[in-house]
Amino acid sequence: MEDLLRDLSPQVLGILVRRGADFAAAEDAVQEALVEAVRRWPDELPAEPKGWLVTVAWRRFLDVRRSDVARQRRELAQVEEPPPGPTEDRDDTLLLLFLCCHPTLTPASAVALTLRAVGGLTTRQIAEAYLVPEATMAQRISRAKRTIGDVEVGTPGDLSTVLKVLYLIFNEGYTGEVDLAAEAIRLTRQLAGSSEEPEVAGLLALMLLHHARRAARFTADCTLVPLAEQDRSRWDEHAIAEGVVVLQAALARDRLGEYQAQAAIAALHADARSTAETDWPQVLEWYDELVRLTDSPVVALNRAVAVGEVDGPLAGLRAVEQVPLDVPRRTAVRAYLHERAGDRSTAHDLYVAAADQATSTAERDHLTRQAARLHD
Amino acid sequence: MAKYLLLKHYRGGPDRTDYGNIPMSDWTPEEVSDHIAFMNHVADDLRERGEYVDGQALSPDGTFVRYDGPGRPPVTDGPFAETKDLIAGWMVIDVDSVDRAHEAAAYLSSAPGKGGEPIQEWIEVRPFLEEPKFVTD
Numbered sequence: 001m002e003d004l005l006r007d008l009s010p011q012v013l014g015i016l017v018r019r020g021a022d023f024a025a026a027e028d029a030v031q032e033a034l035v036e037a038v039r040r041w042p043d044e045l046p047a048e049p050k051g052w053l054v055t056v057a058w059r060r061f062l063d064v065r066r067s068d069v070a071r072q073r074r075e076l077a078q079v080e081e082p083p084p085g086p087t088e089d090r091d092d093t094l095l096l097l098f099l100c101c102h103p104t105l106t107p108a109s110a111v112a113l114t115l116r117a118v119g120g121l122t123t124r125q126i127a128e129a130y131l132v133p134e135a136t137m138a139q140r141i142s143r144a145k146r147t148i149g150d151v152e153v154g155t156p157g158d159l160s161t162v163l164k165v166l167y168l169i170f171n172e173g174y175t176g177e178v179d180l181a182a183e184a185i186r187l188t189r190q191l192a193g194s195s196e197e198p199e200v201a202g203l204l205a206l207m208l209l210h211h212a213r214r215a216a217r218f219t220a221d222c223t224l225v226p227l228a229e230q231d232r233s234r235w236d237e238h239a240i241a242e243g244v245v246v247l248q249a250a251l252a253r254d255r256l257g258e259y260q261a262q263a264a265i266a267a268l269h270a271d272a273r274s275t276a277e278t279d280w281p282q283v284l285e286w287y288d289e290l291v292r293l294t295d296s297p298v299v300a301l302n303r304a305v306a307v308g309e310v311d312g313p314l315a316g317l318r319a320v321e322q323v324p325l326d327v328p329r330r331t332a333v334r335a336y337l338h339e340r341a342g343d344r345s346t347a348h349d350l351y352v353a354a355a356d357q358a359t360s361t362a363e364r365d366h367l368t369r370q371a372a373r374l375h376d
Numbered sequence: 377m378a379k380y381l382l383l384k385h386y387r388g389g390p391d392r393t394d395y396g397n398i399p400m401s402d403w404t405p406e407e408v409s410d411h412i413a414f415m416n417h418v419a420d421d422l423r424e425r426g427e428y429v430d431g432q433a434l435s436p437d438g439t440f441v442r443y444d445g446p447g448r449p450p451v452t453d454g455p456f457a458e459t460k461d462l463i464a465g466w467m468v469i470d471v472d473s474v475d476r477a478h479e480a481a482a483y484l485s486s487a488p489g490k491g492g493e494p495i496q497e498w499i500e501v502r503p504f505l506e507e508p509k510f511v512t513d
Contacts, residue, residue, distance in 0.1 A: 106472050108377040109426075130377065132429050132470050140426025172507070361505045 014092025033057035098157025109144035201250035202260030208243035209266035313340035386464035389498025431467035
């Protein structure tokens with residue numbers, strides 16, 4: 001029943017918002033309806049759970065409205081009659097997702113609001129996942145609600161912003177009791193179920209293919225294991241297989257985008273039994289494609305690694321020269337390529353410098369060990 | 377979002393302004409109260425923006441401590457009467473950009489001191505090392 005309620009609550013919220021309820025009031029009403037459901041459904045599950053929740057939530061919303069004496073009767077009449085429009089069969093989760101990922105919100109606000117309103121996580125769970133106090137997260141969410149309170153419902157959202165927010169959530173991995181990567185996959189899967197846009201499928205494939213490698217990315221004591229050294233028998237074959245199928249279907253629609261291209265690279269890695277057996281020329285081709293699509297310096301740096309595998313470390317180093325100095329991990333890539341080229345001393349010094357520039361402890365410790373390994 | 381530590385350096389750091397050099401003991405009680413009220417206001421403002429993580433003021437009575445070998449008591453040193461680089465307190469914020477972190481630090485540094493003038497205390501802004509991002513390779 002918990003899963004059912006978690007699936008239904010964003011849909012019910014979406015319906016209320018579309019009927020004209022403001023976001024915060026609608027959310028309160030849905031919460032009350034959920035409480036009511038938890039109390040009553042164990043005895044008798046309604047034939048149409050979603051309809052039941054909409055009815056109860058809408059009644060609650062109207063009760064609150066009526067008790068608000070400051071409201072004019074005219075306004076009341078307006079909300080009691082839902083405006084004519086499409087039927088409520090369409091997926092209102094989608095409408096809610098576009099609202100929560102509205103471009104007027106900062107990425108952090110959109111992430112928090114999406115997890116709360118669409119993901120159905122509690123504020124405490126979100127606060128724990130992002131390592132901030134619950135009060136801070138509550139404030140972030142309520143500010144976000146105020147911001148989108150002015151947004152006209154039904155105005156088309158921006159799909160690329162939605163995908164960016166989902167990708168941000170995925171990339172956070174997990175720190176609290178909630179697995180944000182799995183949550184991002186769940187939400188992206190929902191979106192993919194009701195969108196024909198190949199980039200949605202591309203993002204889902206990308207997530208699945210990266211998620212498949214998760215168990216192999218860290219040792220039991222949380223040491224980062226680079227791709228080349230991962231125990232590939234620990235990769236999740238089912239997730240890889242699903243990712244590949246989703247990706248192939250997306251690519252078949254022949255509208256390439258950056259998520260599809262990234263997923264294609266992830267699929268090539270997932271397909272190989274070792275780095276030596278990886279189809280690097282094809283990886284490089286996809287990076288060339290990505291450079292055309294995004295013009296991102298981070299992509300240019302990753303492309304340099306692929307160049308190093310295809311044409312040798314010196315060619316890779318020449319490619320790195322084209323990458324701006326401030327791109328994260330640029331020094332680490334240079335260290336790796338210098339080591340491959342046989343220059344241990346330079347590689348050592350660069351690994352030391354790269355460790356100083358690392359943005360995570362796992363990465364810093366990994367680079368420090370690399371430096372120590374090359375110490376004479 | 378990224379977390380930053382804002383270290384309040386009191387009278388330490390690079391060049392100090394004239395106002396910043398007047399020790400708190402030379403302020404009036406009202407000026408001290410105004411200063412503290414401003415600090416609370418900064419924290420409240422950060423809370424309201426959903427950016428506040430933590431913060432504490434520190435006693436100046438610090439002691440240096442280190443290990444001195446097995447079975448031996450810890451070695452201690454200090455306290456030092458005149459510590460130039462005294463950390464008076466710290467705050468942790470979770471913000472959208474490094475620019476926003478600098479803005480918040482500058483606001484903290486605008487706290488009133490003697491005569492109600494901003495003391496322009498140096499705030500050291502240090503990024504936290506994060507959890508490694510999922511997609512790095």
